[in-house]
Amino acid sequence: MASSLPAFVARRRPDWTALEALLTRQRAGTLRLEELRTLDVLYRRAAADLAHAQTFHPGTDVHRFLNQLCARAYAAIYQPPRERWAALLAFFRQDFPRTLRAHGAFVAASAGLFLLGILLGAVVVLLEPRGAELLVPENLRDYISRKQLWTDGLLSVTPPGAVASGIATNNLTVTIATFASGLLLGLGTVFMLLNNGVHLGSVAALCVHEGLGAKLFDFIAAHGPVELSIIVIAGGAGLRVGQTLIAPGELPRGQALMLRGRESVKLVLGCAPFLALIAVVEGFISPGDFFPGWVKASLGLALGALFWGYLLRAGNAGPRAGVAAG
Numbered sequence: 001m002a003s004s005l006p007a008f009v010a011r012r013r014p015d016w017t018a019l020e021a022l023l024t025r026q027r028a029g030t031l032r033l034e035e036l037r038t039l040d041v042l043y044r045r046a047a048a049d050l051a052h053a054q055t056f057h058p059g060t061d062v063h064r065f066l067n068q069l070c071a072r073a074y075a076a077i078y079q080p081p082r083e084r085w086a087a088l089l090a091f092f093r094q095d096f097p098r099t100l101r102a103h104g105a106f107v108a109a110s111a112g113l114f115l116l117g118i119l120l121g122a123v124v125v126l127l128e129p130r131g132a133e134l135l136v137p138e139n140l141r142d143y144i145s146r147k148q149l150w151t152d153g154l155l156s157v158t159p160p161g162a163v164a165s166g167i168a169t170n171n172l173t174v175t176i177a178t179f180a181s182g183l184l185l186g187l188g189t190v191f192m193l194l195n196n197g198v199h200l201g202s203v204a205a206l207c208v209h210e211g212l213g214a215k216l217f218d219f220i221a222a223h224g225p226v227e228l229s230i231i232v233i234a235g236g237a238g239l240r241v242g243q244t245l246i247a248p249g250e251l252p253r254g255q256a257l258m259l260r261g262r263e264s265v266k267l268v269l270g271c272a273p274f275l276a277l278i279a280v281v282e283g284f285i286s287p288g289d290f291f292p293g294w295v296k297a298s299l300g301l302a303l304g305a306l307f308w309g310y311l312l313r314a315g316n317a318g319p320r321a322g323v324a325a326g
Contacts, residue, residue, distance in 0.1 A: 005057050012049050015042055016069060026076050032255060043073040094315035096270035099263055101312065103236050106243070110193055110235030114228070117197020118204075125205035135202035144210050151219050151287045164283025171227065171275045178234040179241070179268045186242015193235045214293075222296040223282040225304030230271045230278070237264035274307065 019042040025031045026039065050070050053063040100107065124131040132141060143150045174196070181188025207216040241257070241264050248256035285291055285299065 005060065005062060008049075008052070008057070009062055012045075015045050016049075016066070018042055019046055019069060019073060023072050023076055030259075032251070032259070034255075039073070040077060043070065043077060046070050046073060091266075092270065092273075092314075096266060097311045097314040099266045100233065100270070103240055103263070103267065106239045107233055107236030109239055110189075111232045113190060113193040114197045114232055114235065117194040117199075118201035119197075120194075121198035121201025121203075122205040123201075125202045125209065129206070129209055132202060132206045135198060136206050140203060141206070144206055144212060147210065147212065149207075149212060149215050149219060161283070164279045167282045168276050168279035171230070171279060172272070175230060175234040175268060175271060175275065178231060179238045179264070182238025182241035182264075183245070184242070185245050186239050189235055189238030189242060192238075193231075196231060218293045218296060219286050220300075221293065222286045222291075222300045222303075223278045225300050226274060226278045226307050227282070229304065229307060230275055233267055233271055237267040240264045278303070 019039070022031065022035060022039045022042065025035075031039070046066060047070050050063075050066040053060065053066050057063055121135055124135060136144075140150055143152075174192075178189055178192040178196075181192050204213070204216060207213050241261055244256050244260045245253060251259065281299070281303070285296060
């Protein structure tokens with residue numbers, strides 16, 4: 001039956017307002033999974049209200065408002081999937097760098113922990129060289145005691161492609177472990193960052209003590225800036241997961257972990273191609289004397305600057321894309 005327009009609006013306005021609020025949250029990417037059903041129900045009710053308005057109140061402001069509201073809801077619920085390559089390109093052009101900047105505080109904390117570990121390892125070995133027996137693996141100590149790096153002659157016994165493949169696998173393992181250990185309330189990530197830092201710092205200090213500092217720098221110069229940056233980013237993602245578990249806010253802990261953990265996973269996934277690239281550099285360029293030290297250092301600085309320039313500047317323009325509801 002037809003009803004007066006004011007009565008119709010007064011009776012149905014709460015549902016329209018609720019639908020508008022859900023669409024706004026969907027566009028901002030903050031819509032919870034359990035709210036998708038509510039969004040669908042409210043859309044169907046609005047569609048029925050639109051049919052009613054078309055029949056009994058055509059041409060009115062209410063009719064036009066409902067037409068626009070239903071169009072927005074339909075586009076949100078039945079948004080067609082983007083082309084796979086277009087979606088991947090959009091992820092690296094916008095989503096990944098924006099997500100990193102949104103997690104900047106956690107990445108900075110990760111960098112602080114990693115640097116603290118490096119300083120601790122270096123100070124212990126420099127003040128008391130015998131401390132290397134506890135901090136530096138025995139096989140590395142054997143090489144260093146012979147005034148050699150473990151990378152000397154690496155390419156003479158193993159093809160560069162195999163070296164790069166092994167390095168990529170190892171780097172990916174470290175990255176995933178650093179991130180995933182954040183599930184231990186963040187303590188696992190803290191341990192991984194400190195432990196890796198202590199290992200790096202103690203090895204570097206022992207090399208310096210034995211007169212191999214220049215050779216070590218020559219080896220790590222090309223790949224170090226990007227490789228260490230990726231470890232720090234993975235640590236930031238792990239710390240974010242740990243913080244979510246400790247302080248989930250107003251959401252239940254499981255829902256908070258699902259929502260914020262998805263953002264943290266983006267950081268690890270975004271680092272994957274850079275891990276592969278830097279493994280190629282570490283496998284083909286870093287070992288041996290084919291490339292002079294200044295070339296390696298220049299390449300490392302250039303790659304590091306390009307990497308962080310991309311992370312800090314990409315995706316700055318334009319609104320953030322919403323998360324599709326369907």
